[in-house]
Amino acid sequence: MVTRMTRLIATLMVTFLITSCSFEHGAAKTSPAMAPAVPVPTPSVAPTAVKEREMLYKAPFTGLFSEQRNESRPLLVMVNNHQSARPQSGLSYADVLYESLAEGEVTRIAALYQSADVNFTIGPVRSIRPYYMDLGKIYDAVLIHAGGSPDAYTQLDEQKLDHLDEITNAGRFFWREAFRKAPHNLYTGLEKIRMGTEKLGLRNEYSAVQAMPAYLPENTDKPGMLASGMRVTFLLKSYAVSYTYDAELKLYKRFINDAPHLDLGNNEQLAASNVVVLAAEHIVLDNEGRRDIKMVGSGTGYLFQRNIAQPVEWRRNDVFDRFHLYQNGKELGLFPGKTHYLIVPNKPTFEEHLTIQSENR
DSSP states (O other), X not given: OHHHHHHHHHHHHHHHHHHHHHHHHHHHHHOTTTSOOOOOOOOOOOHHHHHHHHOOEEOTTTOOEESSOOOBOOEEEEEEXXXXXXXXXXXXXXXXXXXXXXXXXXXXXXXXESSOOSOOEEBOBOOBOHHHHHHHHHHTOEEEESOBOHHHHHHHHHTTOOEEETTTTOGGGOEEOTTSOTTSOEEEEHHHHHHHHHHTTOOOXXXXXXXXXXXXXXXXXXXXXXXXXXXXXXSOTTOEEEEEEETTTTEEEEEETTEEOBOTTTOOBOEXXXXXXXXXXXXXXXXXXXXXXXXXXXXXXXXXXXXXXEEEEEEEOSTTSOOEEEETTEEOOBOSSOEEEEEEEOSSOSGGGEEEEOSOO
């Protein structure tokens, strides 16, 4: 009896142990709580795509992206281009450059600054004229200058244009350098200008205007004639501005009388993604050689981009409008980057002032 009972108990215990072990083994296979974690693959993102997502803001006058929005008001600085003033300082930082004739046969440069976010010296600074002031209206820019023609001062007063003038209202924000002689030695700087606009109570924030052109994708094909460069004479045959295309950088590099046009501040050669040569009516106003240049209306010109030259018609409806460039009735866009405008007389002919170089230098 004891033996039979002992055997029964032993049999039941063995059965219980086997069943228990089988149950636990099965639970280990099927229980979600015990299942090993399976990693979920994360879609890979190319570093360039991440970078592009970070660079959300486009500079209005270059079309270039940046990681931070710059809402500073544009500045239009009148820069001396006399032989005694070269090389100038700060021109390589400008978003847009305009070159045109001032008195006599000497050109002057209006340099537009907005996207630059570092301090740098600008100059030598010279006086302003009404047609340069009208260029500033395109961009809602503060005008930076040292003096002006009688007509310019009249318009500055009547139109209440925001400006910093070394002679009348902002002398402390300019300085003279000893390594050059007056009047070719007056300078300012980006921080000085911002301090001056704040001191005078001028608005420092950019008020968006319709001055931004359409910017083209990098892979855009451009119809037109091959142009490795161009040569521009305003009036003096002894003074010639030229540009040569750099295929690696996709830029036109600037020269004066065949010498690289350098920025004294950083020794960089001036260059642009877009070079626009426009013909406009020039009228001599007085014995001093002061001029009026008709930059509103329409005229002929050439647009140089990516080793291609395209004949254009320029149109500008009023002083607040930008230069629109048309070919066969279609408006042309610009490539992202800096743009240089050279405005030459339309007489005797436009072609007299422009020579297109179809072969490499």
